[in-house]
Amino acid sequence: GQQLNQSPQSMFIQEGEDVSMNCTSSSIFNTWLWYKQDPGEGPVLLIALYKAGELTSNGRLTAQFGITRKDSFLNISASIPSDVGIYFCAGQTGANNLFFGTGTRLTVIP
């Protein structure tokens, strides 16, 4: 099956710093999605990207759908303590199931 690799695996940053994480795949996807998951909860959708090259923002979050359709990145500006959590990328092909990345664990130090 498709393998999605996220990097970095974990990050420790100071409150107020910007964050960047990315996701690469061996396969092409038609849609890229970014989710945030808190412990014991389900993933919450942050941003959805539907077209190669698309750059989309949601508040302090910005994500891009790579031109090759095999990668995506997520940036968080001016991090705050509630940004703590695990961030997952997910790719979707013509079929309906999502393939998830390995996750990036973000810790924000006040």
Next chain:
Amino acid sequence: ETGVTQSPTHLIKTRGQQVTLRCSSQSGHNTVSWYQQALGQGPQFIFQYYREEENGRGNFPPRFSGLQFPNYSSELNVNALELDDSALYLCASSLGTGTAFFGQGTRLTVV
């Protein structure tokens, strides 16, 4: 709040038993997908139901089965539970191939 609700939130079962997990989809959504998330991993696709029919399946054995009802709610059934089945089981609903929204999950522990 995504409008997707799962029950129960937690349960403990013994190896060899059977379990049924339930999911109510978001209003207006006709598609439900189930995922298994082992500790420290990303969610893995189990299967999807669309208009009461299975519409795609991941790499899971037949002892994982499901149902979707006319109101689009869904059940995941797992027979002959194994210790490795311990995980967070997530349900996601969508309108066809649209964006999937997840429930809070059911934490299953098999002992």
